[in-house]
Amino acid sequence: MNIKLNAGKKRYFCEVCGSSFTNKQGVIIHMRTHTGEKPYSCEICGSSFTSKSGVFIHMQTHTGEKPYSCEVCGSSFRSKQRVIIHMRTHTGERPYSCEVCGLSFTQKQHMLQHMRTHTGEKRYTCEICSSSFTYKRSLVSHMRTHTGEKPYSCEVCGRSFKYNPSLVIHMQSHTGKKPYSREVCSRSFTYKHTMFKHMQTHTKEKPYPCEVCGLSFTSNCDLVIHMRTHTGEKPYSCKVCGSSFSRKYDLGIHMRTHTGEKPYSCEICGSSFTRKPDLVIHMRTHTGEKPYSCEVCGSSFARKSTLVIHMRNHTGDKPYSCEVCGSSFTYKRNMFQHMQTHT
Known part of the structure; x- marks a missing residue:
């Protein structure tokens, strides 16, 4: 029996990390x-x-x-x-336990990886920007910010994503699944961040103020985008024509002018559109819906922009001026017609 115990004794040690064998x-x-x-x-x-x-x-x-x-x-x-x-x-x-917090694991490797959350060790470093990571998988994901690699593709529309969770969330836009809902108004949402942003329409909370003009916003992201109206920054550029945009979303929409892509189609007449809001407005030609009403005379309109123009009939506002004689006009088309009298 003593022979067996001695045979199992770990008498050889690693001089680097102390592991025994x-x-x-x-x-x-x-x-x-x-x-x-x-x-x-x-x-x-x-x-x-x-x-x-x-x-x-x-x-x-x-x-x-x-x-x-x-x-x-x-x-x-x-x-x-x-x-x-x-x-x-x-x-x-789960034979492997963390000596710090007591969590148990089925594999020794998982326990050793977990220990880094306590020691703060980040052994995986990006050779491009020197950012460090606790786990190798985190470094692999990070590298895609440099390479632009998007290995996860949607089988429905072909869109690609850097991370699998992003693809999983995107797929809900095809299935119509809206797993996030609130009891306040019973509305459901595809994305969690959209639900939280919507909730601020109930609380009226806008905790992010602009230090330049004082406007407040519901999210820091909205504030960052707004600040570009002051700085003039347009960080998103079209590789085809060089046009620049303050929002990544606007660049994506612009790219469709080059590709001809119109991903939003009307189920009634088949008309296609580059933007979803354009499809929503178009659908009103079928439903007859006119959600924008004039508070003065009660006239209703399918587009908010049409209501804004209509309101000039009541306010007398004439925002379009002739550069030659200074005459002012309520509508842009009237100004252009007038300009022809000078030519």
Whole structure:
């Protein structure tokens, strides 16, 4: 019995991180995680590994072989270790615990990654901007901000996204699913941030004021966009014609003038539009809806812009002036007609 205990004793230690092993070979293989050495290569694809067993397991990705099976559910795996880890989904066993907060994990690797949330260690660094990350997956996602890569594509409309959660949210625009709702007005929303922004129409809260003109906004994003009206900043440029825009949304709409894309179609007559608001306004030609009413005479209009123009009949406002003689006009078309009398 003592022989067995001694045989299981971990008497070999890593001089770098202090990890212990039952034999010298274990230390040698482990040290490669520090040196980066990968002396064993796959003859098919050239991938390199720190141990022979790593090559053996990797080869099964080419052969498709999964020789180890779960006795409970029949799932197959490439290595015996993966079966042991998988079995914990049935037993509920979590043998690796965090010494700081007590959280438990099914895999040692997950526990070690979790520990970085306590130590603040960020071992993955971006070679372009030097930003550091706790997890490798975070670095991979971050790199897309530099490369512009959008690996997640919508099978319905073809739009691509940098992150899978963005694609999942986008798909709701096709399914019509609106999972976010409030009891105040019973309206539902596709996006959570849209729901919170809508709620401020009930509370009238506008916690973000402009320091230049004093206007307040419901979100910091709206304030940032508004500030560009003061600074003149237009950070979004068209690569085709060079036109610049203060909002990314406006650039997206503009690009359709080059592509000819009209993604919003009327289900009644088939007319297509580049913008959703244009489709909404068009639908009123079928429904007869006129939601904008004049408070003076009660006339109703399908477009807000038409109501604004109509109001000049009551206010006497004439915002269009002739540059030649200074005559003023209520409507732009009247000014242009007048200009022809000078030419």
